[in-house]
Amino acid sequence: MDKVNITINGIALKVPADYTVLMAAREAGIDIPTLCFLKDINEAAACRVCVVEADINGVPMRNLPASCVLKVAEGMNVRTNTERVRKAVKMNVELILANHNRECLTCKRNQTCELQKLCDELGLQKERFDGEKRPAHIDEFSPSIVRDSSKCILCGRCVSTCRKVQGIGVLDFTNRGFRTEVAPAFDYSMRDVECIYCGQCVQACPVAALREKDHIQQVWDAIDDPEKIVVVQTAPAVRVGLGEEFGLPVGTPVTGRMVTALKRLGFDKVFDTNFSADVTIMEEGTEFLGRVKNGGKLPMITSCSPGWIRYCEMNYPEFIPNLSSCKSPQQMFGALVKSYYAKKMNISNRNIVCVSIMPCTAKKAECERPEMEVDGVRDVDYVLTTRELAAMIKQARLRFDMLPEGECDSIMGEGTGAAVIFGATGGVMEAALRTVADILWEKDLEEIEYTELRGLEGVKYAEVNLPIAGELTTVKVAVAHGTGNAAKLLDAVKAGELDVHFIEVMACPGGCVHGGGQPYVSAKKRMRLNPRINRANGLYDEDMRLPQRKSHKNSEVAALYKEYLGEPNGHLAHELLHTHYEPKDSYKIK
Amino acid sequence: MRTISELQAIKDAFTAKRQDSKEIRVIIGMGTCGISAGATPVYEALRDGARKMGLDNVTVCPTGCIGMCTYEPIVEVKVPGKETVTYIHVDAAKAEKILRYHLRDGIPVSEYTIGGDCGSLTELDFYKKQNRVAIRNCGIVNPEDITEYIYKDGYFALAKALLNMKPSEVIDEIKKSGLRGRGGGGFPTGTKWGFAAANEADQKYFICNADEGDPGAFMDRSVLEGDPHAVLEAMAIAGYAIGASKGFIYVRAEYPVAVERLNIAIAQAKEYGLLGDNIMGTDFCFDIEIRLGAGAFVCGEETALIASIEGFRGMSRNKPPFPANKGLWGKPTIINNVETLANVAQIILKGADWFTSFGTAKSPGTKVFALGGKINNTGLVEVPMGITLREIIYEIGDGCPNGKRFKAVQTGGPSGGCITTENLDTPIDFDNLVAIGSMMGSGGMIVMDEDNCMVDIARFFLDFTVDESCGKCTPCREGTKRMHEILDKITGGEGTEEDVETLKELAQNIKLTSLCGLGQTAPNPVLSTINHFENEYIAHVKEKSCPAGVCKALINFSITDDCKGCTLCQRSCPVQAISGSLKKKHVIDQDTCLKCGICMNVCKFNAIVKE
Amino acid sequence: MNKESKCSCGGVISANDPRFEELKEYIDSLKDSKGITMPVLQEAQRIFGFLPLEVQKFIAKEIGIPVSEVYGVSTFYSQFNLTPKGKHKIAVCLGTACYVRGAQAVLDKLAEELDINVGDTTPDGLFTLEATRCLGCCSLAPVMMIDDEVYAKLDNISVIPGILQKYYEQRLPE
Known part of the structure; x- marks a missing residue:
């Protein structure tokens, strides 16, 4: 790329010609404020808080251009700290505030709100404008996501994310001018539309206009109820996210401290979703081999991601037979806690409350699916996001940095490296291949890292030679993350352009590490790091550290099958661990 | 149609028919204004009456806007060898009488003509100062008959461009003419075309912006209704010049008459081989598709218009990239407004030098203004650039009605400003209007007299912008709303001097930081009225009085x-x-x-x- | 304020309404064109009179875009109606020329006479009152249109009740 010479606030720079002024300013150590800008996703130049003064070779540019989309040019001279710029930026923030529900002290985004931070940085001292506000539409019907128009600043980050990244388009701008709002069509509740509850919009929102549905109080109530045995499980991706809420670098694994925290919060048993992730591999691997050997429906597609499941049910019902019938690890865990564990401990499963800590908002909806119960006993009772767990830890006033490392309880607390990597895109497939290959080759293979399935390429492919029914067969697998990429992959399969045996889909881009329930990473921060990479690396490091890295080597899982379930895909396994799906409609006419 | 001689043959045949004819031609202005004033029953009465009376030599022709809206419905009677007689304020009853006395018996009904005089409209002061280029055929040709347009040298410019000129020569000629965009900012048209021509692309587009939205401007509608072929011909010339094979006309849905006539015109031009494949036997192919707006002023802004044609909400996007580089569906696209295009064929045909013989050095040619508000002669006027406002308002427009005192004229619609008596003698062109705090805009000219409150007028325009803002960028969406609230407060008698200062600050910020032209110009009516009539603002906030007696809370x-x-x-x-x-x-x-x-x-x- | 999802269309159009066929034919006729959302919505409004959820859902499916996008477009442009309009549409021009000649008083008088707000429809479904942008008959200011009929030079608002009366009388006795 050619480079051009520019100056910003008198600092001379040589930067690539395709840079924006915003990017160039970063290199000069100048932090231009932004609100609507979300790297690679939303570059709308709408909020006008990144405006600068500029001239090119002494010819002034008209007005104050927005630096987020202003391309650098040879001889450009940019000023970000003039009276004109300061006044303009301040007034535009004041104007945004005038139409914003300013209940900051009791807001879910207090301290993580990008608007709040900006107000602080700009030194705003009074609420300058007061007048009519947009009507407050608060939609709390969705099991996962609350939409609150009174806090929306119309930056469009959620709209772009849902449409461009996820390929769905639940939200759009409605009306125009001052009456503009971001909403589903006809102001329908997000419960009743094409929303898959993935929460990527929540991740994109700079304020609390989109936030997760809060279940913290219900969990405290359960903990405080002496009659209840409250059992908690934590998903793999939580352990590489939680630390961020306490100031640790993005992607730092905090498994041990998290376990201690959960115990000190008062959970009766602290288990691990890794355990049921390993069970999932046993079930799903067996199901896959069965389909291959018996001419079942292929390609088989994973079913761990509830956002993906809902997406498939609504948009690709023709692929429902391809979905693995396995419940997700969260639901398997719940079903096993209330059967296997209850039986082992000789307690009534009706007294067990199963809480999940998930990086995910869709898991909140998944646990409410009617089919997720056995004999009228719900598999999972409450789902909290990583952020909500952090909030509980803060409420309990635990000093996270001073917590000692703890260990999960048995008999459902053991997990292998294969389970840990479920949290990153490609991880489920890699875990499945580790076990399937071992089983088919009938040995303990040493080459277990399928690196072509790792990383952030939208759709990834791998081919593995495996002996199936006495013949060496090339098994082709594909991995997609983000429903936008999943749609591309499925369309190719549908069009007959792609012939694969096994597909992994995760609804969120990057997989669970970047789920809708993970700690917020501000748009500013996302300009310099990609949390998906850091967190995935954290998981792969954990994988390396663990003594067992293949699901079938999990001793607690082995015990489960030996003492309780019998064979994978056996009768009891089917009853507890498998489910079914059906096409779903949106925007039902009432 | 392959050669100029074929075109010439059509013209000659038509000319011969006109000259030989004993035909009495009855022309009735049937633009939207005429129809609104009741032209349709008049047209029907004349047409059916002539048939019933067996007046075979009488042809009743509808035409576009004649321009003098005050006198609508207007009927002109052209008897071969006699002077044209113009009837005004015609209704069905008058039409009966005109039929019987004038058309049958040859005696004009002088009581229905202008001032009892039988003379033609063109002899009025209203017309004398005018010089019609863009609306040259409006009120003259039958817009639904392509041969009438050809008779007026129509499509000869296209033929000349295609057969005798290279695309670059066409662009050079337009550049040389100094033609500037009539829709708003006055950007040089030839230069704009040059940008798109320089871009290599598998597809380019040419768009005619007919989303005339300024309240109080209707010249584009007049051209579309009165002379649609002039627009089509210019689009084809432009398409040839920049290398586009596809054109769109984005027209307001509120203009059903214009849409209907455009559809007829496009069909006729295709039939004559003047649109479509291999026009005039050359390799040049050009098709035009009409797209209707649906009521959004912001779609007059280029990038919003493009978004609208693409099927999206008409929200503006940042420039650059400019449409000439990345426009419709990412392809190089040029957008010109109707009035600009209405000049193009004449420039190609008569040359840039002819065009620069009118107007001023920096703003050559003429400009159409829609004269309205508190003025005696409302209507459309086309005058050379450089004319003074005084000439337009007093000589052409005949001043304010009821002897009221002239206060200001608002030009440029919601993006423009007010011009007061002190600037009445400023020669009007693009740059002078900006210099005196207004702008050309599309050419609406609303005259206000002593009974109009300027704070109320500012509030009116802000009301419009608040409603029409696309809602994308903060300053325009939120800022105009706050300005409107302050103006409401002031006209409601609750304002303070600090409010006026805040208003100025908001205005400055919205101008400086808005995403598109709509926002950047939205505060102009406020700034301009504060600038010229600060005393009225002060009266509202300090003395709590409305000098014009408009603001109800203060009277x-x-x-x-x-x-x-x-x-x-x-x-x-x-x-x-x-x-x-x-x-x-x-x-x-x-x-x-x-x-x-x-x-x-x-x-x-x-x-x-x-x- | 919590709000349950509900269709605000006011009218019910069943899924097997034959008019969907007509709309489908129109959409199919545009299959080669790009950016057809607006023309399709315009045609749908012509066919159904307004654009309720049923119609927007159908359009979204047929042209392959999210319902929210169809809705976003339909609420951006002022000519699209989400609710059925009255039998007669009264449009008062609020263009500048009309405004300076007293159009606001005309609008206020109509709102008072009909006892509805601007943009609303009378409970009997007879009138919808709208303020519109320049109708282009500035010389006749202030003007209003009732359906296709133009009422010009309404300087004296006392004539308005008489104009409305005409439409009340036209109503057929039930």
Whole structure:
């Protein structure tokens, strides 16, 4: 790329010609404020808080251009700290505030709100404008996501994310001018539309206009109820996210401290979703081999991601037979806690409350699916996001940095490296291949890292030679993350352009590490790091550290099958661990 | 159609037919304004009447806007060898009489003509100062008949461009003419075309912006309704010049007559081989598709218009990239407005030098203005650039009605500003208007007299912008709303001097930081009225009075000693706010009074005053 | 304020309404064109009179875009109606020329006479009152249109009740 010479606030720079002024300013150590800008996703130049003064070779540019989309040019001279710029930026923030529900002290985004931070940085001292506000539409019907128009600043980050990244388009701008709002069509509740509850919009929102549905109080109530045995499980991706809420670098694994925290919060048993992730591999691997050997429906597609499941049910019902019938690890865990564990401990499963800590908002909806119960006993009772767990830890006033490392309880607390990597895109497939290959080759293979399935390429492919029914067969697998990429992959399969045996889909881009329930990473921060990479690396490091890295080597899982379930895909396994799906409609006419 | 001679043959045949004919031509102005004023029943009465009376030599032709809206419906009668007679304010009854006396018996009905004189409209002062280029055929040709357009040298410019000129020569000619965009900013048209021509692309587009949205401007509608082929021909020339094979006309859905005539014109041009594949036997292919707007002023802005054609919400996007580089569906696209295009064929045909012989050095040619508001002669006028406002308002427009004092003229619609008496002698062109704090815009000229409150006018324009803002960027969406609220406060009698300062600050910020032209110009009406009429703002906020007597919260009606006690006002008051007995002076209860002004209107003794 | 999802269309159009066929034919006729959302919505409004959820859902499916996008477009442009309009549409021009000649008083008078707000429809479904942008008959200011009929030079608002009366009388006795 050619480079051009520019100056910003008198600092001379040589930067690539395709840079924006915003990017160039970063290199000069100048932090231009932004609100609507979300790297690679939303570059709308709408909020006008990144405006600068500029001239090119002494010819002034008209007005104050927005630096987020202003391309650098040879001889450009940019000023970000003039009276004109300061006044303009301040007034535009004041104007945004005038139409914003300013209940900051009791807001879910207090301290993580990008608007709040900006107000602080700009030194705003009074609420300058007061007048009519947009009507407050608060939609709390969705099991996962609350939409609150009174806090929306119309930056469009959620709209772009849902449409461009996820390929769905639940939200759009409605009306125009001052009456503009971001909403589903006809102001329908997000419960009743094409929303898959993935929460990527929540991740994109700079304020609390989109936030997760809060279940913290219900969990405290359960903990405080002496009659209840409250059992908690934590998903793999939580352990590489939680630390961020306490100031640790993005992607730092905090498994041990998290376990201690959960115990000190008062959970009766602290288990691990890794355990049921390993069970999932046993079930799903067996199901896959069965389909291959018996001419079942292929390609088989994973079913761990509830956002993906809902997406498939609504948009690709023709692929429902391809979905693995396995419940997700969260639901398997719940079903096993209330059967296997209850039986082992000789307690009534009706007294067990199963809480999940998930990086995910869709898991909140998944646990409410009617089919997720056995004999009228719900598999999972409450789902909290990583952020909500952090909030509980803060409420309990635990000093996270001073917590000692703890260990999960048995008999459902053991997990292998294969389970840990479920949290990153490609991880489920890699875990499945580790076990399937071992089983088919009938040995303990040493080459277990399928690196072509790792990383952030939208759709990834791998081919593995495996002996199936006495013949060496090339098994082709594909991995997609983000429903936008999943749609591309499925369309190719549908069009007959792609012939694969096994597909992994995760609804969120990057997989669970970047789920809708993970700690917020501000748009500013996302300009310099990609949390998906850091967190995935954290998981792969954990994988390396663990003594067992293949699901079938999990001793607690082995015990489960030996003492309780019998064979994978056996009768009891089917009853507890498998489910079914059906096409779903949106925007039902009432 | 392959050669110029084929085109010439059509023209010659038509000319011959006109000259030989004993035909009496009855022309009726049927633009939207004419139709609104009742032209349709007149047209039907004349057409059916002539048939019933067996007047075979009478042809009744609808035409576009004749331009003099005050006199609509207008009917012109052209008898071969005689002077044209123009009838005004015609209705069906008058049409009957015109049929019987003039068309059958040859005696003009002089009482229905202008001032009783039988002379043609063109002899009026209203017309004398005009010089019609863009609207040259409006009110003259039948817009639904392509041969009439060809008779007026139509499509000869396209033929000349295609057969005798290279695309670059066409662009050079337009550049040389100095033609500037008539829709708003006045960007040089030839330069704009040059940008797109320089871009290599598998597909380019040419868009005619017919989303005329300024309240009070209707010249584009007049051209579309009165001379649609002029637009089509210019689009084809432009398409040839920049290398586009596809054109769109984005037209307001509120203009059904224009849309219908465009559709007819496109079909006829295709039939004559003047649109479509291999035009005039060359390799050049050009098709035009009409797209209708759906009521969004912002779609007059280039990038919003493109978004709208693409099927999205008409929200503007940042420039650059400019449409000439990345426009419709990411392809190089040029957008010109209707009036700009209406000049193009004439420039190609008569040359750039002819065009620069009108107007000023930096703004050559003519400009169409829609004259409206408090002025006697409302209508469309096309005048050379450089004419003064005084000439337009007093000589062409005949001043304010009812002897009221002229206060200001608003140009440029919601993006423009006010011009007051002190600048009445400024020669009008793009740059001078900007220099005196207004802008050309599309050419709406709304005259205001002493009865108009300038704060109220500013509020009116802000009301419009708040409603029409696309809502994308903060300053335009939120800022105009706050400005509007402050103006509401001031006109409601609650304003303070600080509010006026805040208004200025907001205005400055919206100008500086808005995403698109709509926002960047939205504060102009406020800045301009503060600039010229700060005293009125001060009167509102300090003295709590509205000097023009418009703002209801700030006016009171009272009854003077001239009251004769006739009780008429008392009986007329809708809320019984007036008390008093017969032959005694009446009193208005200020708490009950709605300030509707009915009492003042009905009083026969001018005994009710507004203060 | 919590709000349950509900269709605000006011009218019910069943899924097997034959008019969907007509709309489908129109959409199919545009299959080669790009950016057809607006023309399709315009045609749908012509066919159904307004654009309720049923119609927007159908359009979204047929042209392959999210319902929210169809709705976003339909609420951006002022000519699209989400609710059925009255039998007669009254449009008062609020263009500048009309405004300076007193159009606001005309609008206020109509709102008072009909006892509805601007943009609303009378409970009997007879009138919808709208303020519109320049109708282009500035010389006749202030003007209003009732359906296709133009009422010009309404300087004296006392004539308005009489104009409305005409439409009340036209109503057929039930």
